Amino acid sequence: MVKVTINEELCKGCGMCADVCTTEVLEKQSDFKPTKVIKEENCIECLSCLEICPAYAIEHEDLTPTRRFHVESKVIEMTKKIV
Numbered sequence: 274m275v276k277v278t279i280n281e282e283l284c285k286g287c288g289m290c291a292d293v294c295t296t297e298v299l300e301k302q303s304d305f306k307p308t309k310v311i312k313e314e315n316c317i318e319c320l321s322c323l324e325i326c327p328a329y330a331i332e333h334e335d336l337t338p339t340r341r342f343h344v345e346s347k348v349i350e351m352t353k354k355i356v
């Protein structure tokens with residue numbers, strides 16, 4: 274299973290990662306405290322949080338290559354319909 278880690282020394286507490294996560298893995302904290310990982314088991318490995326984080330504070334370990342391929346395939350199909 275994927276492991277999601279937020280480096281609390283790098284995290285600015287902006288909460289953008291929690292906002293972009295559709296499966297509620299992450300929880301924004303008040304007063305710009307570091308965001309918490311609360312439901313790691315819900316992670317679908319979309320990596321949206323990783324891409325949006327301005328502080329490079331999020332890490333994912335043990336990603337499932339096939340799942341990532343599935344997500345990217347879906348994104349490619351959706352993109353083809355738009356352009």
Ligand code: SF4
Pocket residue numbers: 279283284285286287288289290291307308325326327328329330331
């Ligand atoms: S996007 Fe990055 S800096 Fe902002 S709360 Fe999430 S981990 Fe922290």
Ligand code: SF4
Pocket residue numbers: 277290293294295296297298299315316317318319320321322323
């Ligand atoms: S990789 Fe996707 S599902 Fe997992 S924590 Fe980040 S935004 Fe949420």
